[in-house]
Amino acid sequence: MPVFQLTQHISFPPTDLAETNGLLAIGGDLCPQRLIAAYSHGIFPWYSEGDPLLWWFPHPRLVLFPDEFRIPGRLKRYFRSSHVTITRDCAFFQVIQECAAIRTETGDRTWITKEMQAAYTELHRLGFAHSVECWHESRLVGGLYGIALGRVFFGESMFSRRQCASQFALIDLLSFLKKENFQMVDCQMTTDHLLRFGAREISGREFQIHLKEYIQDTTPHENWKKNIS
Secondary structure (H helix, E strand, O other), rough: OOEEOOOOOOOOOOOHHHOOOEEEEEEOOOOHOOOOOOOOOOOOEEOOOOOOEEOOOOEEEEEEEEEHOOOOOOHHHHHHHOOEEEEEEOOOOHHHHHHHHHHHHHOOOOOHHHHHHHHHHHHHHHHOOOEEEEEEOOOEEEEEEEEEEEEEEEEEEEEEEOOHHHHHHHHHHHHHHHHHHOEEEEEOOOOOOHOOOOEEEOOOHHHHHHHHHHOOOOOOOOOOOOOOO
């Protein structure tokens, strides 16, 4: 199948035209309007520094339904005795920087380029992107961030600098999403780590059906801020 070249006009080709590996389109930009249009159809940017801007729709898709979320017993016990503090939307830029840094420190390439950091920080300012932070003794030791549209949260990345810190952030996120009546978390890529928490694969077509049902509009959510108490 062809890979579509995007233009200045903000639109995307049908997702059922994505290649087997999920690649759908190339080009465009990371302006908020294009990113929101992309995520509302389950499309996201993913590319490395120096590469062209690539847009993806992986299928099948790993998702997590809040009602199916499960916490491994040992992790639940460790969470209760960990002496960590969880916040939300208190350090978005720090979280996205750490998600990038922890990869480059190990010699890996990261898709969270400076351009991506700036674009998602702007989405955070506009009320679309959110973070969960894990602190230990006033130090940021873990966290995650993603995009919220309608009743869907699109997970982007997470990091840990203390054992299980990103998993603690995930526990808080799912508790919050369930309370706020979110219906689905897009995990993008399948990993054994997320399968342990109850995530499962669905077809690209089923994923699109859920997006249409759960994203009735793209009004930004109120700030999720949860401060250190």
